[in-house]
Every structure is written in structure tokens, then in C-alpha cells.
Amino acid sequence: MSERPEALRFQFEDLDQQRAADEFGMWVFLLTEVLFFGALFLVYAVARWNHPEAFIDGSHLLNATLGTVNTAILLTSSLAIAVADLAVREDARRLARWMLSATLLLGLAFLAVKGYEYLLEYRHHRVPFLDRPFEWPGPDAREGRLFFNLYFAMTGLHALHLVVGCGLVCAMLWLNERSRLPARLTAQVRAAGLYWHFVDVVWVFLFPLLYLVR
Amino acid sequence: MRALLLTFAALLALLALTVWIGSLELGRVTIALSLGVAFLKAALIVTVFMHLRDAGTMIRIAALGGFLWLGVLFWLTFGDVARRDAGADAPLEPTLVPPRDGKSSGSGE
Amino acid sequence: MADRDTLPRPNYLLDGGTTLKRWLLTTDHKRVAWLYMVSITFFFLLGSAAALLMRLELLTPEGDLLTAEMYNRMFSLHGIIMVWFFLVPAIPATLGNFLIPLMIGAKDLAFPRLNLLSWYIYAFGAAFTVWATVAGGVDTGWTFYTPLSSMFANGNVSAAILGVFIVGFSSILTGINFIVTVHRMRAPGMTWFRLPLFVWANYATAIIMVLATPVLAITLLLVFVERAFGIGIFDPALGGDPLLFQHLFWFYSHPAVYIMILPGMGVVSELVACFARKRVFGYGLMAGSILAIAFLGFLVWGHHMFVSGQAAYAGLMFGLLSFLVAVPSAIKVFNWTATLFRGSIVLETGMLYALGFIGLFTIGGLTGLMLASMAIDVHVHDTYFVVAHFHYIMVGGMVMAYLGGLHFWWPKLTGRLYNEFWGRFSAVAIFVGFNLTFFPQFIMGYQGMPRRYHSYTPEYEPWHVLSSAGAVLLAIGYFLPLLNLGWSMLRGRAAGDNPWGATGLEWRTTSPPPPHNFRNPPVVQREAYDYGSDDAPVPDREMPR
Amino acid sequence: MLESLADILGAVTDFGARVDALFLVMLAASLILVAALVALVVGFCVRYRRGRGDHAGPRLDHRLEYGWSLALLAVFLGFFAWGAWVYVDQQRVPDGTLQIRAVAKQWMWKFHHPGGQREINHLHVPAGRPVEIVLASEDVIHSFYVPAFRLKQDAVPGRYTRTWFEADAPGVHRLFCAEYCGTQHSRMRGTVTVLSPDEYAQWLAERTPDEGLAEAGARLYSALGCSGCHEPGSQVHAPGLRDLYGRPVALASGETVIADEAYLRDAILLPEKHVVAGFDPVMPSFSTQIEEADLMRLIAWLRAESRAGGNDGRP
Numbered sequence A: 001m002s003e004r005p006e007a008l009r010f011q012f013e014d015l016d017q018q019r020a021a022d023e024f025g026m027w028v029f030l031l032t033e034v035l036f037f038g039a040l041f042l043v044y045a046v047a048r049w050n051h052p053e054a055f056i057d058g059s060h061l062l063n064a065t066l067g068t069v070n071t072a073i074l075l076t077s078s079l080a081i082a083v084a085d086l087a088v089r090e091d092a093r094r095l096a097r098w099m100l101s102a103t104l105l106l107g108l109a110f111l112a113v114k115g116y117e118y119l120l121e122y123r124h125h126r127v128p129f130l131d132r133p134f135e136w137p138g139p140d141a142r143e144g145r146l147f148f149n150l151y152f153a154m155t156g157l158h159a160l161h162l163v164v165g166c167g168l169v170c171a172m173l174w175l176n177e178r179s180r181l182p183a184r185l186t187a188q189v190r191a192a193g194l195y196w197h198f199v200d201v202v203w204v205f206l207f208p209l210l211y212l213v214r
Numbered sequence B: 001m002r003a004l005l006l007t008f009a010a011l012l013a014l015l016a017l018t019v020w021i022g023s024l025e026l027g028r029v030t031i032a033l034s035l036g037v038a039f040l041k042a043a044l045i046v047t048v049f050m051h052l053r054d055a056g057t058m059i060r061i062a063a064l065g066g067f068l069w070l071g072v073l074f075w076l077t078f079g080d081v082a083r084r085d086a087g088a089d090a091p092l093e094p095t096l097v098p099p100r101d102g103k104s105s106g107s108g109e
Numbered sequence C: 001m002a003d004r005d006t007l008p009r010p011n012y013l014l015d016g017g018t019t020l021k022r023w024l025l026t027t028d029h030k031r032v033a034w035l036y037m038v039s040i041t042f043f044f045l046l047g048s049a050a051a052l053l054m055r056l057e058l059l060t061p062e063g064d065l066l067t068a069e070m071y072n073r074m075f076s077l078h079g080i081i082m083v084w085f086f087l088v089p090a091i092p093a094t095l096g097n098f099l100i101p102l103m104i105g106a107k108d109l110a111f112p113r114l115n116l117l118s119w120y121i122y123a124f125g126a127a128f129t130v131w132a133t134v135a136g137g138v139d140t141g142w143t144f145y146t147p148l149s150s151m152f153a154n155g156n157v158s159a160a161i162l163g164v165f166i167v168g169f170s171s172i173l174t175g176i177n178f179i180v181t182v183h184r185m186r187a188p189g190m191t192w193f194r195l196p197l198f199v200w201a202n203y204a205t206a207i208i209m210v211l212a213t214p215v216l217a218i219t220l221l222l223v224f225v226e227r228a229f230g231i232g233i234f235d236p237a238l239g240g241d242p243l244l245f246q247h248l249f250w251f252y253s254h255p256a257v258y259i260m261i262l263p264g265m266g267v268v269s270e271l272v273a274c275f276a277r278k279r280v281f282g283y284g285l286m287a288g289s290i291l292a293i294a295f296l297g298f299l300v301w302g303h304h305m306f307v308s309g310q311a312a313y314a315g316l317m318f319g320l321l322s323f324l325v326a327v328p329s330a331i332k333v334f335n336w337t338a339t340l341f342r343g344s345i346v347l348e349t350g351m352l353y354a355l356g357f358i359g360l361f362t363i364g365g366l367t368g369l370m371l372a373s374m375a376i377d378v379h380v381h382d383t384y385f386v387v388a389h390f391h392y393i394m395v396g397g398m399v400m401a402y403l404g405g406l407h408f409w410w411p412k413l414t415g416r417l418y419n420e421f422w423g424r425f426s427a428v429a430i431f432v433g434f435n436l437t438f439f440p441q442f443i444m445g446y447q448g449m450p451r452r453y454h455s456y457t458p459e460y461e462p463w464h465v466l467s468s469a470g471a472v473l474l475a476i477g478y479f480l481p482l483l484n485l486g487w488s489m490l491r492g493r494a495a496g497d498n499p500w501g502a503t504g505l506e507w508r509t510t511s512p513p514p515p516h517n518f519r520n521p522p523v524v525q526r527e528a529y530d531y532g533s534d535d536a537p538v539p540d541r542e543m544p545r
Numbered sequence D: 001m002l003e004s005l006a007d008i009l010g011a012v013t014d015f016g017a018r019v020d021a022l023f024l025v026m027l028a029a030s031l032i033l034v035a036a037l038v039a040l041v042v043g044f045c046v047r048y049r050r051g052r053g054d055h056a057g058p059r060l061d062h063r064l065e066y067g068w069s070l071a072l073l074a075v076f077l078g079f080f081a082w083g084a085w086v087y088v089d090q091q092r093v094p095d096g097t098l099q100i101r102a103v104a105k106q107w108m109w110k111f112h113h114p115g116g117q118r119e120i121n122h123l124h125v126p127a128g129r130p131v132e133i134v135l136a137s138e139d140v141i142h143s144f145y146v147p148a149f150r151l152k153q154d155a156v157p158g159r160y161t162r163t164w165f166e167a168d169a170p171g172v173h174r175l176f177c178a179e180y181c182g183t184q185h186s187r188m189r190g191t192v193t194v195l196s197p198d199e200y201a202q203w204l205a206e207r208t209p210d211e212g213l214a215e216a217g218a219r220l221y222s223a224l225g226c227s228g229c230h231e232p233g234s235q236v237h238a239p240g241l242r243d244l245y246g247r248p249v250a251l252a253s254g255e256t257v258i259a260d261e262a263y264l265r266d267a268i269l270l271p272e273k274h275v276v277a278g279f280d281p282v283m284p285s286f287s288t289q290i291e292e293a294d295l296m297r298l299i300a301w302l303r304a305e306s307r308a309g310g311n312d313g314r315p
């Protein structure tokens, strides 16, 4: 193999073993993330089961257009990082740089839109946990609070993951310039990509459940 | 590269589909359909973008295992939530003197 | 071995830096195991001190020693510490960390730095929680039931929840590390069905950690935001469901009780095989039962909720599944017994602990079945019957197994031998003290003594007095191994590579092992527990009768 | 037969007797298993001690193990079925019950009889007739537990739960709160007095209004903010009131007085008059806020409370 031996950590016998271990480890980590978010979805499902009307009313109050735009942004960012992964693999560092930057920008754009939505929520008095009046057009104002609490908890946690993802992509950009160990870089970008796609998958479920199921 | 672009196109198409389904406002049916579309989208991302199609058995098990376990969590929790005594819902603010409706007066008196 | 007191070189204790800094920045799994061992011992003492205070308070029916609030803080502190900071990491993070790479013939875990990181996360989270409980106190019990924990309890609940949340990630990282290690790092020839049962047990434990802990994490996070920011999620006043919290909590915490027993079962399998000099009876079935327990363990959580107002339908399913999980447990007990049959048995310290485990685990398990028989649980739920049940399994079972394993592998950990007489003496003392402490709790539990009671009605007093007396004996018992093992580190004789004549790769390297475990990479040609063959290792010291 | 065997444990309901019977049978089965296990382990350890040299011979047959496991599974399923049968019977509330409402709150039980009679912590019910308890909670989860009935049911905020029992004979039994509910969880206890049907009718008829007053007093106690200072765990250092009535109180002035109605009245309206030893005189006067009737209610509650749960050991 042409890889430099420095890329091999002491506990492994060869690079194949190392690569397999790294990738498997990343997937097991994502498995824990699936359960982490999954339980949150269960909380949503139970609340919705108990109060279907309030949740339908609630989803009407969200801005589905912004949500759709955001979904498109995130899907595009996923494409960008997938291309970056390919580029790094072929050692096309310039393309990789462009694609990683695109990913980062799209991620930030998503966060900006999300922030704008939060601002709208705030202006319309739909942030139940702040010390200001909560306004709800329908009959079930209490359950409405529950809906918005869940909305903020779920999207907030997702946004937090996205922030971490952006940090990772920044790190990848830096490594892409500096790294002298292509084998290592490929593995790192692969791992960052897996994480990014996972965060995307979470949103793919969040979006219809919060904005669309009316 | 082609695979990536095709997948991306499919994802956008599915996004359009799900928005359209949502706009129909079909109640329960919407949930089922939207979730179906979401699973399709997730499957595309996972198999193509995340390279699950080239991955080994253990990685596939890890990827599916999470969903399987969530299935267990949902199944057994709803075994309770969906089957609770329907009459058990109390007014949200239990009053000091619970309402004296038909249920509460002693049927034996 | 030239001198009977010098240890072979190089070894991981002396080579690789002996300064505190080198220990705190180590990535050697054997040293990380020590970091964990020291910290869990500290937490065990802290949790025990709380238990001792509780037992003193319960000597009399009136609440005279502690105020009600103090008492409630004590059992919360006790439960939180004992479960998350002591028993969950007890065997996996210490013996497991040390032994898994050795047993499968690897140089280290797959991710050594991650391993050190999980210790730091653990230490930070645990210290944070202890700070929270000292500054302000937590009086929710270890179960954090809402809405008590989210809206009513006073004190530093948010911080404690955050601390447990943090420690959860340490568990998750350890789990990931073990899973990948067992899959990817096995030495040539070490096939799945040649793995020692201890590795199987820790592998299954790791799977549970990875699948269950995230659910606890998110659940605690939700309680935290509800309490700290008023983002009501379980709040009944908003139409939230307090029972949903219980489902999520027990979805973690029942599997977690298997996190707290499977590694012990693994230890006992090793000890019984070695000290009976026989291959474990029904190896395949033993490995299978471990996996079956891990899997079925995920399906029974609702047996903690039989009187909570959960639907009867769900209760029936959970009850039935709870009985199913008992079958693989019973198979294990049976197979340990069958391993003894026609063995060549010595009652070394480790073996005494192992036998104690078998008996006490069986009692705890059978009373678990009574609890799972729904009608009985209606009566004894939240009484001392439950308290006795889980102490039989967790203290009588897992702590015994931990101590047994610690004695068994002590020569490997330190290269030295402890005093055998005091070893056995303390095993017996702990066994007696344990039963005196917890058996009376079954009786008063069935008579209706509720748990988490600071003061109680006088008819239960005699049983409480017995129980408190036992706790004092138990306290003395627990100090003996501490002294004996501590003494051996200073004065013990050098142990030699394989003092018990055990099979297993860990005994094929020196005691203590060199930094990267093996001088020559091992190649495995035999199945585990190959005690029957002619060239099986023999004890290199005289065994007592 | 089994039920009469169970009598030694003293359950006083049919459900309780069935629980005891199941328990005793499982206990016997467990004892047999444990005895067998101990016999085998000890026996093997003695017989096959190292150095005795008789450990050669054929191994155990694995078919034995499968047979044994299946047999055990069958026994386990039998126990499950038995327990589930008793449990399901108990879940089904029969027709024609006497329905009593119980409202749990930190840290007391309030019972409402169908005729409007109310009581706190001490429940009176007739024997020989199914009594249904409908449970609600005002704050956290509590649990209604009567050991002599082998009966327990959580009270969950935001919904009703229900349970029922039919007591065989008159008697007084303990009532506990079994779900941990905060600081005074262990004090949230009382009694269930089973009366003969005649006595019960009489008891209903001669209910003094005292308890009704106390009930309202309890509400005032939190509504007026007394609980904010006087409950254990509050930020203010103020004396506990729950077992105050009738006790001697040491005052800052050095005197000792008995906490009777007059003293309590003064303490509430003119707190500076008698300051309790060891406390700062920070309690505000309530003379402008409390009407006479409410004062009566408060004092009635203080009295009821001291009689009820306060004193250890006396049911």
C-alpha cells in the first residue's frame, strides 16, 4: 500500500483494520444518536396522540414555506458534503475546498432561517416558556403550549447538532488545507459527512411532523 | 457523482411530494403518507449519501438496529398510551372538590 | 523469577511514567482501569456512608437523627451514586477495561483516547453531581419521577440531573469502544466461540449501554429544561403525561439493571471454571443466554409500573415478558452448578465470592419473579420487599462478583498476592453481614413497610433494628478486602504469571503485563476453558485444600 | 384451603387472601429451588474437592438441561397466569360500589363521601360492601396503600385512577402513601376504619362539621401563604404547625404556654404578642386579611392535623 505508515495507530495491525474500526465506531455512535432523537419523537407521538386537535392547530401556526426552504437548503448541503467526500477520496483538494465551504454556508443559512422563524414566534407571542403572554387562537391553549414547547425542544436540539456539524466542517476545511495524510483525511471527511447526513435525516422527519401534518 | 446528483433530484421531488400531501389536510392519512415519504427520503440519504450500500453487514445492522429498537420503544409504550381507560381523563386542574358529575356520585346511594 | 518480591519488567505500572501526570494523561487501558477503580471505590464509600446514616436513622420509628429532608437527600444520594457512579461502571470500566484487550489478544482497546475521555467525562459528571447534592441537595430519589422532580422538589435537582446526563455519555463511549474492540481487534484464531464468557458478558453490556443510555440522556434533558427553563413537556397542567416519563426512564433503567448484572455473570463464569478446573458447562448456551437476557431485558420495563395507572393490557405484556427473561437467567445458574459437577474444586477467595453470588442472585431473582407476578406487586410495590430484592441482586450479586473478580485478577493487576486467609474471612463476613442486613427487609416489606420512609410506624421496628445491625457488620466486612488488598500492594509476594493455573490469554503474559500487553502477538488455537487437556496450565503455587 | 392457609398473614379482603395464597405458593416453590441449589453446590464442593481425585466420569447430558429449562418455563408461565388472573380481576371494578373520592396532595389524603361528608387522612368505610376509591392528585404522584388489603394504586395528577376493595370485617388498618412525594412523604399516612354497615350509617349521620371546617382551613393554609413559611423546606425559618395544637410552646420571653385556640388566634392575628423561642419575629399580622370564619377554619385544621398524622405510633 502506498499510504504512509504514520497514519497507523499503535493498537492496530494494519490500515484496513484501522479503517474498519473507525467506520464501524462512527456508525455505532450514530446508532446512539438515532435512539437519542427517537425517544424525543416518542414524546411527540404520545403528546400528539393525546391532543390531536391542538397539534393540528399548532402546525398551522408554523411557517411551512420557511420550513420547506430550509429542508431544501439542508438537502443541498448534504449533496455538497457528499461531493466533498468524493473529492477528498480522489485527492482533488480544490473541489473539496469548494464543496466543504458550500456545506458550511448552507448549514449557516439553515440556522439563519431557523433563527428568523424563532424571531417570528417570539413576535407573535408563541414562546410559552418566556415570561410573557402566550397567544393561541384555538380552544386548547394549554395543549398549545405543549406543542410549542415540543417544537422548540425538538428544533432546538436539532439546531444544536447542526452547530456541532458546522464546527466539524470547519475543522475539515482546515485539515483539507493542511493534512499530509490522505488516508487519514479521507476517513475524517467520511466521518464528518456521516454525521452531517444524520442531522439531515433527523430534519427529514421533523419537517413533516411539525409543519405539515395538518 | 451521477448517483449523488440523481439522489439529490429524487430528494427534492419527494420534498415537493410531501409538501403537496401536507396541503391536502387529510388528517390521519396525512401522517401516514408524510411518514412514508420521510422514510423514503431517509432511506435514500442513508443508502447513497452515507454509502450504506457499500458497507459491511455489521454496519448495516448498526444502521437498522436503531430503528428496530425504536420500534420496540414505540410499540410497548403505545401498548399503554393507546389502551388506557378512556374515562380516566381528569379536568386539567383537579379542583379541591372534584366535580360531582354522574361518575362521581355513589351509584349505590 | 529471581527474587520472590520483584516484579517482571517491563510492566505497565512502572514503565511508561510513574508521575501523577503520566497517570492522568495515560491512554493505556490498564491504567485507565485503575483510574476508574480508584474513583468507583471512592463513590462506593460515599454512597455507603449515606446508607449507614440511613440505617442509623431507621433504628427508631421516629425521625430523630436526620430531618425528613436530610433523609430524603440521603437515599437520593445513595441511589444515584450507587447506580450510576458505582455499579454501572463497576465491572465493565475496571475489570472489563483491563481484561478485554488482554483476553482477546489485542494491544489496547480500539479507541484508547476515547477511553481516557470517558473517564474524564465520568469524573467530571460525577463530581458535578456530588457538588450539586452537597450544595443544595437533591431529594427526588434516583428515579427522578415527574412532576415531583420537575416542578415540586426543592434543592439542586437541575444540577444533579445534568450531572447524571453527563455521566451517561461516559457509558455510551465505553460501550462504543467495547463493541468495536470485540468486533475488530480479536487476535488471529480468536473466533467468536472461543471468547471467554467474560468478554461475551461485557460485549452484551456494551450493546445495552449503547442502545439504552441515549434514551435516558434525552429524558433527563427534557426534565432539565422543564425544571430550569419552564419548557413543560411532561407537565400534567399542559396535558403532558407523567407516566411517559416513567416509560422512558425504565426503558433505560430496566436494561440498566442488566448492565449491572451481566458483567458479574461473566466474572462468575471465569471463576467457577478456573476453580473447578472444568470447561464451563454448555458454553454455547451460556453465551446465548447472555445475549437473550440483553435482548429480552429491553421488553420488560413496564413491570415497574403495575400500579401506576398504566393500561392493564400493557401490564400483562410486561409481566409475561418478565417471566421469559427469567429463563436464560435460570439456565446460567443451572450451568454454573453443572460446571461444579465432577470438577476439581478449591475454595479460594474468588470462588467463595462466586458461590455467594450464585446463591444471592438466585434469591434476588426469584423474588424478582414474585414482583413480576402482577398481583403480588400490587401489594409489595414500593415497599422494602423491593428494596430487599434489588439489594440481593445488586449487592449480594454484583458487588460480590466484583469483589470476587478483583481478588481473582488482583495478581494480574498488581503482580502481587494478597493474604488468602483474610480474603476468605472477609468473603464470609460480607456474606453473613449482607444477609442480616437485607433478609429482614423482605419480611417487613411483605408486612407493608413502605420504602423512602423517614419515620415509620412502630410495628416494623424489630426488623429495622436487625437490618441496621447487619449494616454495621457489612461495613466492617467491606473494609477488610480494602485493607487486605491495600496491604498486598505494599507487602504481598510476587504472584507469577499464572498463580491459579487459569486458561485465558490474560494469563499468558507477565503479571503485571507490559505496556502493550504481550511480548509476542498471541495466536489462539484452542477453545476457552480448555482445562481438560493435558497441557492445560497448572497453578504455580500451592492451592489450599 | 389455600385461602385459609393465607389467613396467617392477615389479609382482610378477598383480593388480599388471593395475593397471599399466590405469594405462599411461590415462596414454597422458591424455597425448594434454593434448597436444591444450596444442596447441589455444597454437595459438589465437598464431594469434588481438589485432591480427592474422583472427578472422572461421564459429563452431564445436555438434554437434561433442555428438559429442565422447559419445565421451569412451564412453571414460570403458570405463575404468571395465576398472578395475571388475580390482577385482572382486581382491575375490574364491580357494579354497585360505594364510590369515595380521594384527592391526594402534599402531604395529606382528602376523602369525599357520596353524601358530602369529608375527612382528612382517616377514612371510614363499611364492611361487606365493595368500596371504590377514585383517586386524583393536586400536585405530584402519590399512592394509596392499605397493606391489610394488599392494595395499592397511584394517584396521578391530570387524570383519575381507580381501585376498589371489599373488607370482610370491622377493624382499623393503616393507610400509607407509597409513592415518594417529597419531604413529608413518610407522614402522609392515616387509617382506614372499617365499620359494620350499621355503624357506618350512624357515623355518616353524626359527622360533626369539624372536618369540613378543617378541610377549608387546609385550603386557607396554602391560599394565605402560611405554607410558604411554615412548611418544612421553605426558605423562611418558621416553626412547623402540623402537630402544634395542644402542645406546650416555649416563648422568647421565657414563658411556656399551651397552644390552645386562644393562643393560636393570637399567634395569627397578633404575631408579635408571643414570639416563639428561637425564631425571628418576621411573621406578618393577618388581622386585616382574615375573617373570623376563616380563622375558625384555620384553627380547626390545625387541631385536626395534630390529631391526625402528627403523632407517631398511634393510629
Ligand code: HEA
Pocket (backbone or CB within 6 Å): C143, C257, C258, C260, C261, C303, C304, C322, C323, C325, C326, C327, C329, C330, C333, C334, C337, C361, C362, C364, C365, C366, C368, C369, C371, C372, C373, C377, C380, C381, C382, C386, C389, C390, C393, C394, C398, D033, D034, D036, D037
Ligand atoms: C442488577 C439489578 C437487577 C436485576 C438483575 C433484576 C432482575 C429482575 N428484576 Fe428487579 N429491580 C432492580 C434491580 C434488578 N432486578 C431494581 C434496582 C429495582 C427497583 C428500582 C426502583 O424502583 O428503585 C427492581 C425492581 C423490580 C420490579 C418492580 C418492583 C416494584 O417497584 O414494584 C420488578 C417487577 O417485576 C422486578 C423484577 C425483576 C425480574 C423478574 C428480574 C429477573 O431478571 C430475575 C431473573 C433471575 C432468576 C429468576 C433467578 C434464576 C434462578 C433460578 C430459577 C434458580 C435455578 C435453580 C437451580 C439451578 C436449582 N424488579
Ligand code: HEA
Pocket (backbone or CB within 6 Å): C045, C046, C048, C049, C051, C052, C054, C055, C075, C076, C078, C079, C080, C082, C083, C086, C087, C140, C141, C142, C143, C387, C391, C394, C395, C399, C437, C450, C451, C452, C453, C454, C467, C471, C472, C474, C475, C478
Ligand atoms: C449498587 C447499589 C447499591 C449498594 C451497593 C447499596 C448498598 C446498601 N444499601 Fe442501598 N439502595 C440502592 C442501591 C445500593 N445500595 C438503590 C438504587 C436504592 C434506592 C434509592 C431510592 O429509593 O431512590 C437503595 C436504597 C436503600 C435503602 C432504602 C431507603 C429507603 O427507601 O428509605 C436502604 C435502607 O436500608 C439501603 C441500605 C443499603 C445498605 C445498608 C447498603 C450496604 O451494602 C452498604 C454497606 C457498607 C457500608 C455501611 C460501608 C460504610 C462505609 C463508610 C462508613 C465509609 C466511610 C466514608 C468514607 C471514607 C468517605 N439502600
Ligand code: CUA
Pocket (backbone or CB within 6 Å): D104, D105, D106, D107, D141, D142, D143, D177, D178, D179, D180, D181, D182, D185, D186, D188
Ligand atoms: Cu404522598 Cu408519598
Ligand SMILES: [Cu+2]
Pocket (backbone or CB within 6 Å): C253, C254, C257, C300, C301, C303, C304
Ligand atoms: Cu426491572
